[in-house]
Amino acid sequence: MFVDLHTHILFNVDDGSKDIEQSLAMIEEEIKQDVHHIILTPHVQSRVTKVDRSVHVERFNELVEAVKSKGLKVDLTLGAEVLYRSHLTPDYDTLTFGKSKYLLLEFSTREEQPIEEIVYDISRMGFIPIVAHIERYDYLSFNDYIQIKNTGALIQVNTTSFLGLDKQVKPKLPLKMIKEGLVDLISSDTHNLDVRKPNLKICYDFLAKHVSEDVLTKIFIENPNHILRAISA
């Protein structure tokens, strides 16, 4: 049983799910992928952000009701994927995974950002930053990944990067990262039901051919469960 920690399943808030029907279909697909807990992480401060935080909360409550009445066996938590902008200081407390201190952060892929410094400041403010799809920032070196992790961030890699579905990512990089012990979390970053669909189990099965079971258990089970415990605490 898996946890998908990075998804755009919340409807009509960004470039992810278009309406509540699509969201429900995506959740059903997640369940088929053995996922029992989904964190909804709509884009915040991004150019694809369509609505305010208050609307996220409304839509989230609506979706939770719909999931209940449909009898789907899955837990949902509202989080966010915050695009770091140096000139903006959002209220991070309202953007974490539920009431926990975990905060999913993404950065510009084009313009080099001092990610290690940003992660330092945010972690010393009392949050636990998760760097979203770190493999996409091609200005980072391998040593930068290590520094960022040592500073106190968790490293998240997308399933699509392992499966060769993300053209921005060098094909061998994610496997090298996982073998070096740099990957903390793997999530689908699902946006829809065709090119970026829920595929956590597909990725797990693929990785089982390349990586030891211990490593996969840590990334797919132990680390996410640690976060879930903080959410329900």
Next chain:
Amino acid sequence: MSKKKNIFNGERNERYDYLVTKEQPLSYTSESFQKVIINLDYANIDGKIKVVQFTSTLASEGKSTFVSNLSYLLGQKNKKVILLDLDLRKPKMQRVFNVPNKNGLTDYLSGKISYADLIQHSESFGFDFIVAGEKTTAVVNVLESLKLKELIDKLREVYDYVLLDTPPVIAVSDALYVAKNADGVIFIVSQGNAKKALVKEAIETLKSNHVHIIGTVLTQVNLKSGAYGYGYDYSYNYEE
């Protein structure tokens, strides 16, 4: 963040919040720091030196490490010390104290926070400090500002020592602007790091700007190359 080693872009893997003078007070390194303080006392017999600036030739010569250890030892001698991070481009002081780079100097100078919010105190190290604050592109304007001068003048009244950590001389001109507010400069040289010609150039630059160099400090000394055995040392020499 490139892989290529760049003399302007030092990288460091050790922790900043480990002060050797606190954790290993009887070590050879701590002893060397004590000598620095004694030398500073002699250079300052008349007590005219209060605002001391620290700079070096290049990045990663050990400025932040040196100045934070020195602050700690001065604090232990019941001196009232405040440490300011004036390296607004690559601030490091927040790492020594393990706090976020928030409510810092640039925030104060731009009027976002009050004087009371600006001054932070480290319980574990026993002295006050000011972090750099939000990044700005107008670094020179900040360092030249009258408000900074007024702040330092105010600190001068309250503290025994006001220590200023500043960027290296060769990379940017920031240290020269800061020097106008300081009573003197301690110049830090890391053994085997900067080339001799660059060190000379840096010191010449300071002198030609009429900066009073109190002394130089040699850091990251490898005692293997000398006759005294093993270790990691700081030594101190008078410049003039």
